[in-house]
Amino acid sequence: MYCQKCYTKLDPTTEFPRCPRCGRGFDPADPGSYLTVPLPGKWRIILYVVVSTIISIAAAFFVALFQLRIPGGAGGH
Amino acid sequence: MADESPPPPRPLNYRGIQPKRVKYVPTAEDRRWRNRRILLRIAIFLVLFLPISLYFGPNLIMFGTLTRVSPADFAPLVQSLSISIVRAMKEYQRDAGQLPFQMTDLVPKYLPNAPAGGQYIFNGWFTQSDDSRQYGQNISYDFTPGSEGWEVNGMFLSGPIPLPPVTIGPATQPSPPPK
Numbered sequence: 001m002y003c004q005k006c007y008t009k010l011d012p013t014t015e016f017p018r019c020p021r022c023g024r025g026f027d028p029a030d031p032g033s034y035l036t037v038p039l040p041g042k043w044r045i046i047l048y049v050v051v052s053t054i055i056s057i058a059a060a061f062f063v064a065l066f067q068l069r070i071p072g073g074a075g076g077h
Numbered sequence: 078m079a080d081e082s083p084p085p086p087r088p089l090n091y092r093g094i095q096p097k098r099v100k101y102v103p104t105a106e107d108r109r110w111r112n113r114r115i116l117l118r119i120a121i122f123l124v125l126f127l128p129i130s131l132y133f134g135p136n137l138i139m140f141g142t143l144t145r146v147s148p149a150d151f152a153p154l155v156q157s158l159s160i161s162i163v164r165a166m167k168e169y170q171r172d173a174g175q176l177p178f179q180m181t182d183l184v185p186k187y188l189p190n191a192p193a194g195g196q197y198i199f200n201g202w203f204t205q206s207d208d209s210r211q212y213g214q215n216i217s218y219d220f221t222p223g224s225e226g227w228e229v230n231g232m233f234l235s236g237p238i239p240l241p242p243v244t245i246g247p248a249t250q251p252s253p254p255p256k
Contacts, residue, residue, distance in 0.1 A: 007110060008101060021101040038110040039117065048118060052125040059126065060134020067135060 001028070007038040139233075148236040151216055151229045155240055159205050159227075162188065162196055163218045163243045166203060171245060176220060218243070 001010045003019040003026070010019060012028035019026070026033040035041055040048070103111070133143050140146040162180075165187035169177045177183055177198055184191050196205045203218040214231035216238070227238035 007114070008107070038107075039114060045121070048121045049125065052122045053129065055122075056126045056129035057134060059130035060138060063130055064135040064138040068139065 001026075002035040002038040004033070004035055004041060007035065009038075010034055146234060148229050148234065148238045151214070151227075151238050152240050155216055155227055155238060159196070159203070159216060159218070160243055162192060163203050164245055166198065166220075167243060167245045170220070171247075 001012055002008065003010055003022060003024055005024045006019060006022045008019050008021040010017065010026060012026075017026050017028055018024065028034075132145075136145060137143055140150060142150055162183070165183045166177055168187050169183055179198060180188075180191050180196065196203070198204075202220070205216045214229050214233060217228045217230065219225055219228060225242045227240050229236060229238055
């Protein structure tokens, strides 16, 4: 049982279950409120994918621009 | 007599962040999982970044196709812009016995109007080079018997375009050679 925010190991036996590191609360009876392994959850993975895709598309424009500006390419014409 | 009922339970509010910070010392196991998370982030980034930024993206931006551009991708461009000019050149050659020296030789008998630009005749070759979709690629037509056909050359690829040579019908009436 791990914190969804900071991946710290959680203790479900406390009276008011909270992450000892960041204070994020969780419900031991609700599997959606904590992680079973200290790896990013579904939504955080989706966020990584979206951000990586946006960065990649921006980089693709720069790569295309660079290729077109190579002497002999269309940029040099 | 004092009311000894217990205080109402505090809301759990487990999705809210109410920091109750303590000094947390990560264990060796925590550090191992942290390294795995970093590797996972790097892997996701690289798996997306490398193909999109270096392959699919530039191909899509420059040529409108996700995969590497091939000579066959230039076939629609040839069919839409160049075949009529080469056909006119071959008709000129049929009538005059030689290829035209310049585009204006074809107007108005073989072409109603001179091409807008970017098409050239040079030393028995037809070349088209300034279309914005080609990005430095030159489309040529080789009139040499035996090797006649379309080619594309440039910084991104070179090779024959898989289109049949342009053919024309025989002259229906004798024509004097153009001046």
